[in-house]
Amino acid sequence: xxxxxxxxxxxxxxxxxxxxxxxxxxxxxxxxxxxxxxxxxxxxxxxxxxxxxxxxxxxxxxxxxxxxxxxxxxxxxxxxxxxxxxxxxxxxxxxxxxxxxxxxxxxxxxxxxxxxxxxxxxxxxxxxxxxxxxxxxxxxxxxxxxxxxxxxxxxxxxxxxxxxxxxxxxxxxxxxxxxxxxxxxxxxxxxxxxxxxxxxxxxxxxxxxxxxxxxxxxxxxxxxxxxxxxxxxxxxxxxxxxxxxxxxxxxxxxxxxxxxxxxxxxxxxxxxxxxxxxxxxxxxxxxxxxxxxxxxxxxxxxxxxxxxxxxxxxxxxxxxxxxxxxxxxxxxxxxxxxxxxxxxxxxxxxxxxxxxxxxxxxxxxxxxxxxxxxxxxxxxxxxxxxxxxxxxxxxxxxxxxxxxxxxxxxxxxxxxxxxxxxxxxxxxxxxxxxxxxxxxxxxxxxxxxxxxxxxxxxxxxxxxxxxxxxxxxxxxxxxxxxxxxxxxxxxxxxxxxxxxxxxxxxxxxxxxxxxxxxxxxxxxxxxxxxxxxxxxxxxxxxxxxxxxxxxxxxxxxxxxxxxxxxxxxxxxxxxxxxxxxxxxxxxxxxxxxxxxxxxxxxxxxxxxxxxxxxxxxxxxxxxxxxxxxxxxxxxxxxxxxxxxxxxxxxxxxxxxxxxxxxxxxxxxxx
Amino acid sequence: xxxxxxxxxxxxxxxxxxxxxxxxxxxxxxxxxxxxxxxxxxxxxxxxxxxxxxxxxxxxxxxxxxxxxxxxxxxxxxxxxxxxxxxxxxxxxxxxxxxxxxxxxxxxxxxxxxxxxxxxxxxxxxxxxxxxxxxxxxxxxxxxxxxxxxxxxxxxxxxxxxxxxxxxxxxxxxxxxxxxxxxxxxxxxxxxxxxxxxxxxxxxxxxxxxxxxxxxxxxxxxxxxxxxxxxxxxxxxxxxxxxxxxxxxxxxxxx
Ligand SMILES: Cc1cc2nc3c(=O)[nH]c(=O)nc-3n(C[C@H](O)[C@H](O)[C@H](O)COP(=O)(O)OP(=O)(O)OC[C@H]3O[C@@H](n4cnc5c(N)ncnc54)[C@H](O)[C@@H]3O)c2cc1C
Ligand code: SF4
Ligand code: FES
Numbered sequence: 001x002x003x004x005x006x007x008x009x010x011x012x013x014x015x016x017x018x019x020x021x022x023x024x025x026x027x028x029x030x031x032x033x034x035x036x037x038x039x040x041x042x043x044x045x046x047x048x049x050x051x052x053x054x055x056x057x058x059x060x061x062x063x064x065x066x067x068x069x070x071x072x073x074x075x076x077x078x079x080x081x082x083x084x085x086x087x088x089x090x091x092x093x094x095x096x097x098x099x100x101x102x103x104x105x106x107x108x109x110x111x112x113x114x115x116x117x118x119x120x121x122x123x124x125x126x127x128x129x130x131x132x133x134x135x136x137x138x139x140x141x142x143x144x145x146x147x148x149x150x151x152x153x154x155x156x157x158x159x160x161x162x163x164x165x166x167x168x169x170x171x172x173x174x175x176x177x178x179x180x181x182x183x184x185x186x187x188x189x190x191x192x193x194x195x196x197x198x199x200x201x202x203x204x205x206x207x208x209x210x211x212x213x214x215x216x217x218x219x220x221x222x223x224x225x226x227x228x229x230x231x232x233x234x235x236x237x238x239x240x241x242x243x244x245x246x247x248x249x250x251x252x253x254x255x256x257x258x259x260x261x262x263x264x265x266x267x268x269x270x271x272x273x274x275x276x277x278x279x280x281x282x283x284x285x286x287x288x289x290x291x292x293x294x295x296x297x298x299x300x301x302x303x304x305x306x307x308x309x310x311x312x313x314x315x316x317x318x319x320x321x322x323x324x325x326x327x328x329x330x331x332x333x334x335x336x337x338x339x340x341x342x343x344x345x346x347x348x349x350x351x352x353x354x355x356x357x358x359x360x361x362x363x364x365x366x367x368x369x370x371x372x373x374x375x376x377x378x379x380x381x382x383x384x385x386x387x388x389x390x391x392x393x394x395x396x397x398x399x400x401x402x403x404x405x406x407x408x409x410x411x412x413x414x415x416x417x418x419x420x421x422x423x424x425x426x427x428x429x430x431x432x433x434x435x436x437x438x439x440x441x442x443x444x445x446x447x448x449x450x451x452x453x454x455x456x457x458x459x460x461x462x463x464x465x466x467x468x469x470x471x472x473x474x475x476x477x478x479x480x481x482x483x484x485x486x487x488x489x490x491x492x493x494x495x496x497x498x499x500x501x502x503x504x505x506x507x508x509x510x511x512x513x514x515x516x517x518x519x520x521x522x523x524x525x526x527x528x529x530x531x532x533x534x535x536x537x538x539x540x541x542x543x544x545x546x547x548x549x550x551x552x553x554x555x556x557x558x559x560x561x562x563x564x565x566x567x568x569x570x571x572x573x574x575x576x577x578x579x580x581x582x583x584x585x586x587x588x589x590x591x592x593x594x595x596x597x598x599x600x601x602x603x604x605x606x607x608x609x610x611x612x613x614x615x616x617x618x619x620x621x622x623x624x625x626x627x628x629x630x631x632x633x634x635x636x637x638x639x640x641x642x643x644x645x646x647x648x649x650x651x652x653x654x655x656x657x658x659x660x661x662x663x664x665x666x667x668x669x670x
Numbered sequence: 671x672x673x674x675x676x677x678x679x680x681x682x683x684x685x686x687x688x689x690x691x692x693x694x695x696x697x698x699x700x701x702x703x704x705x706x707x708x709x710x711x712x713x714x715x716x717x718x719x720x721x722x723x724x725x726x727x728x729x730x731x732x733x734x735x736x737x738x739x740x741x742x743x744x745x746x747x748x749x750x751x752x753x754x755x756x757x758x759x760x761x762x763x764x765x766x767x768x769x770x771x772x773x774x775x776x777x778x779x780x781x782x783x784x785x786x787x788x789x790x791x792x793x794x795x796x797x798x799x800x801x802x803x804x805x806x807x808x809x810x811x812x813x814x815x816x817x818x819x820x821x822x823x824x825x826x827x828x829x830x831x832x833x834x835x836x837x838x839x840x841x842x843x844x845x846x847x848x849x850x851x852x853x854x855x856x857x858x859x860x861x862x863x864x865x866x867x868x869x870x871x872x873x874x875x876x877x878x879x880x881x882x883x884x885x886x887x888x889x890x891x892x893x894x895x896x897x898x899x900x901x902x903x904x905x906x907x908x909x910x911x912x913x914x915x916x917x918x919x920x921x922x923x924x925x
Binding site: 048051052055066067068069070071073075076085087120123124125126127128129130131132134135136137138139140141142143159160162164165166169172173174176177179180186188211240241242274275277278279280282283410411414415417480481484529531573575576580581583584 | 673686687703705706707709710711713714717720721723724725726728730731732733734735736737738739740753755756760762764785786789791792793795796799800801802803804805806807808809810811812813814815816817820821822823826827829830833834836837860861864866867
């Protein structure tokens with residue numbers, strides 16, 4: 001039998017979670033303070049889990065590497081959060097959200113997990129409003145919604161372009177309340193560098209205090225990893241600079257299987273690359289696709305003239321513009337899912353129609369002029385002016401756009417020095433989100449007993465492509481509404497265990513592993529900086545394990561990364577000492593893990609001889625360039641088991657995916 | 671494209687650790703693209719220092735898009751530098767001239783001790799939040815329906831504007847008294863404007879203000895410097911609103 005037991009409960013999809021939850025074991029309130037739980041990460045998933053478990057009475061320790069839990073990367077989410085509330089009365093339901101998510105994920109996610117997510121989505125909004133999260137509202141005082149890609153209903157709740165910030169501040173406030181009450185102890189500026197197992201179970205972590213450099217031992221009866229995604233393996237991504245895979249990778253090396261590492265989301269609307277010193281890419285929220293139309297010139301010579309700075313986009317006549325998403329996907333138009341939109345942009349740029357004057361000519365337009373006119377006209381009419389002048393229309397339209405997307409437009413202008421109210425935005429796809437992650441069962445438990453994984457760090461809900469506004473939903477669902485039940489069920493067997501001592505051989509050994517790694521880096525004394533290697537890794541990943549992948553490129557990538565790994569460990573220079581704040585050392589430890597993960601991603605992509613969602617194997621496409629899935633052979637979760645230093649030796653385990661309640665079909669957005 | 675390269679001189683605060691005495695060091699950096707952000711410029715300088723086998727400069731940063739509140743540099747005498755309504759990470763080198771000398775220091779305030787170089791300890795802000803910056807509602811998900819209480823759009827928008835604070839501390843760093851009033855008043859206002867937050871309004875304002883004083887932030891003398899440098903344009907109205915809330919709470923307090 002496969003070592004993968006997904007523990008999906010029996011029963012009808014709409015009843016599974018309720019029935020299951022009703023039969024899970026509980027821990028009595030008087031026993032909870034005797035039980036310690038570690039939560040690594042304070043993004044939406046970690047903060048909500050730590051706050052909920054603290055509130056229940058467990059003894060919680062939470063960790064983050066930033067100087068405050070409020071700065072976790074979730075803060076940067078812009079566009080919104082989905083929930084099947086059907087407030088807009090446009091036919092939305094739990095089933096429809098479930099269906100859209102499974103379809104959006106190109107039939108590579110687990111039905112039961114996704115249905116549970118859709119079921120609790122409504123509670124998230126209720127909970128957040130109760131906490132004082134200031135969602136956008138309509139004039140009647142009720143909550144407003146907008147549309148996101150891959151759906152035909154309006155179910156996205158938002159707070160201007162700062163939804164992640166407001167949701168995280170809500171979860172942070174719940175967490176702060178528990179810290180104030182002494183039920184959660186917060187360790188800011190701490191980085192988990194390994195997990196400690198005792199008798200096979202997760203019993204603690206080794207963390208480095210990033211201010212003093214001290215290596216610390218922390219024990220617990222269960223460990224929750226909510227450390228976010230691994231997009232920074234590409235060096236350039238929309239992730240925060242510190243986002244990393246270390247916590248997830250370290251548990252992988254200690255026995256947690258890593259699922260679908262090759263499933264990466266490349267987001268269509270980011271600001272194009274501008275130069276070699278660039279440190280990260282900036283997302284322009286998908287919500288902009290509600291109002292913006294994506295195009296490139298129809299004529300190659302126009303694209304060339306634009307790149308040469310001889311022609312302005314506003315000078316190109318309507319007939320000479322190719323609104324390629326509207327052309328190829330009339331049913332969904334500019335709101336096709338992200339993977340589809342990204343590939344379509346790449347296709348146009350590869351064909352020579354790109355408009356950006358960077359090294360690769362990679363860029364397309366996102367144009368708001370139609371929306372400015374139409375919303376301006378509406379606003380004039382609403383104000384009783386039935387014969388508005390062109391100028392009035394445009395001025396009112398700009399106001400409308402500003403009220404919806406003001407902060408995004410400002411952000412764009414600061415970065416590019418161009419005014420998007422006057423000239424179309426330039427955008428191009430960039431690495432944004434990782435669907436793959438640590439394999440977990442229905443309880444969100446990894447293959448290490450007592451080690452749970454939540455949020456972007458796990459692989460659970462988004463299959464091969466995530467729909468917009470669903471990551472925030474998943475993070476909060478995991479932390480507020482799933483883990484409190486499933487972790488309690490696990491802990492019910494721990495009430496007699498007593499405090500876990502840290503002066504044991506298992507802790508010694510884990511600490512030794514960490515110290516060895518640190519000392520090695522500080523003594524390598526090579527000639528190149530950590531960033532030098534990280535950038536090299538990023539380039540290999542982007543070119544060969546990026547938006548388009550093929551057998552030859554993947555094989556090259558695997559070999560090149562192995563080579564890079566060797567060079568890195570022989571020739572990196574990490575200045576400073578271990579017993580002080582040392583950002584270069586932190587980076588070196590993270591990049592070491594990215595390199596290994598990168599290799600596994602390529603191996604996974606090579607193994608998956610099909611195209612699905614964000615994973616596009618050039619060999620497997622139909623005549624129109626759409627993905628060709630192979631359900632016969634690849635309808636499974638690919639979960640990898642670590643087998644020592646050479647990543648080529650990792651062993652693949654397959655969890656078959658069964659679709660009982662949704663009819664599996666080709667994904668069609670035409 | 672309008673991008674070009676400039677050469678600059680930098681005077682940067684270096685301090686080994688919290689106990690060490692710090693000083694300004696001088697650096698020269700050539701070929702900085704005007705399209706680079708300020709922090710990309712510092713990355714470039716650090717790369718240069720590493721290649722010269724010197725210790726790179728520690729500074730706080732994470733999202734690099736103006737939302738996490740982590741970056742915190744005092745540039746040419748202004749928190750977050752010369753541009754308005756931006757964080758340090760959103761400041762671009764096109765705001766500087768070829769040959770210019772740029773001064774870079776950490777936030778300076780008693781409540782924000784320096785940890786290393788340009789990195790300071792802002793955990794006092796967290797402790798103020800822990801004293802009352804929340805609504806005491808359990809995370810059961812069994813609250814009332816989100817649309818059960820309509821909230822006038824005007825109040826919701828005002829609450830949102832206050833909630834936009836990123837907790838960066840620029841307000842404290844720009845204030846001659848190192849007062850945290852703008853930061854604290856933003857949270858107090860957000861929750862006071864919403865029906866969900868009104869129930870605990872009294873205790874919240876008293877507890878948060880008390881903690882603010884205990885943490886060693888100074889008094890507010892209404893100079894308004896905080897709002898000028900605030901990257902999120904948090905309005906001084908919030909301070910006025912908090913003062914009203916505080917007065918109301920102090921009068922009705924059981925003492
Ligand atoms: C620019 C941008 C915009 C987005 N917009 C949206 C959107 O509109 N809607 C949507 O649904 N999704 C959006 N997403 C995706 C979504 O924001 C993330 O997937 C989600 O917030 C991840 O939350 P998380 O809790 O899993 O992890 P994160 O928020 O990434 O938190 C990770 C936490 O782990 C900690 N950590 C990591 N490693 C360690 C370690 N070794 N030791 C200690 N602590 C550690 C960090 O300190 C941090 O606290 C967006 C993403 C980006 C990049
Ligand atoms: S009020 Fe403004 S300056 Fe002060 S912490 Fe908040 S965002 Fe920063
Ligand atoms: S780095 Fe996040 S606000 Fe500047």
